[in-house]
Amino acid sequence: MIYADNAATTKMSDAAIDTMVACMKETYGNPSSLYEVGQKAKEVLENAREEVMKAIGANNFREILFTSGGSEADNQALRSAAEIGRAAGKMHIVSSAFEHHAILHTLKRLEKEGFEVTLVDVHEDGLVRPEEVEAAIREDTCLVTIMYANNEIGTIQPIREIGAICRAKGVLFHTDAVQAIGHIPVNVQEDNIDLLSASAHKFHGPKGTGFLYARKGIKLTNLIEGGAQERGKRAGTENVPGIAAMAVALNDAVANLEQNAEITKKKRDRLIAGLKEIEHSAINGDETKRLPGNVNFCFEGIEGESLLLLLDDKGIQASSGSACTSGSLDPSHVLLAIGRVHDVAHGSLRLTIDEKTSDEDVEFIITAVKDVVTYLRSFSPIWRDLVTGKKEFIL
């Protein structure tokens, strides 16, 4: 089996699993309790907070808020910035068209409440232009939210430049860094980030755990009311085992980041070169300004779900932006945002590998994709129209 869907989720590391189990067995107390096993759990929690803080270049442990994952962190970041804006009479938000749905759907909600949202273009290369963000900022802009790296096509955004613009203009800057953390260098101070969301299961930690970084002085709005956990900003007994495991996974990821990225990039580039040999195909997103493990292609004349099923039969796990894999009639909003037309967007394939993917795996994937694409094209009426000249090739 070749697991090539690390952007969907990653396999937990042994160290993270061991930490989690040990915590469940030994440090099972409630961190809010005053007796020993409770205080030990509190210690585990606060140690984890300090590790996470260091891993993203923050310098105040109070800036880290543990959440149930990336979506919750995104929701709370946007909601908080919106409430700060509302109080100041600033009700305009700048974002991009290919954000994660945790952002886009929260923005829709805010629009219903009277906020105005401007989505900047992400261009054909899948990259936001800092100068266009700058141009979109108005007197009444309370927040700019741009993802660090895109979850489908892996393109890495000019976060530092956007952050600098926001800082100069006095506008809060949030970034959904779910796909970036642990894979590429992220430093909240150097990158001029005010708010940042992350999720543990994208860097070999457990599901159901994540965090929100909020620079000191930014007033957070609760999504969950109740007890005084997380300084009163996120009620509910803390997921101590998950948080402890997340900190271990993040430490490992950051400690080995450069080395892993180097190894993974080589395999990614070989995959890209191999898949480019398929006629009438195209890579989605800038070829180099992308996550080390992300490969995303469109193949004309075929549909993504059938491609995935046949790859699964060959032992390859991947994903697609086709409508049929999402349960809706529209293909991926990300592919549409970079200008892929529906016909072509349905035939997309995302492979997200990591440093453990072997060279043999890479060659096997290339051969398998070539075979499956050729096979599906052999009885595709669209492909027939294309090769017989009844229709013009798009790619």
Add this chain to the structure above:
Amino acid sequence: MALYSEKVMDHFRNPRNVGVIEDANGIGEVGNAKCGDIMKMYLKIEDDIVQDVKFETFGCGSAIASSSMATEMIKGKPLSEVRELTNKAVAEALDGLPDYKMHCSVLAEEAIKSALEDYEKRKEEK
């Protein structure tokens, strides 16, 4: 739990009657690329019987399986029976489809109906 039944996967992996009939006397194409499904049916009808049928499909697993199953259900059958084929019958023969994939069986029914219409039209023109 698998997304599809064994039957769907069987017809998807080993589709029956794939291809083109060069001298087909009824051809129907339905769906559009925008929605991600296109089905094309080729019929060879003689003496009011579907002597041969072939299909080409651009679409997901259940679209390919629905086309394959539908062709099996009409091959060698008199037109009176073929006209009665419903999408429900196709879906049932596949041991069911997920709710949001039922439209694939609808496309199969429509593709056959469209090919039959083409056949009738050609007959009138003769």
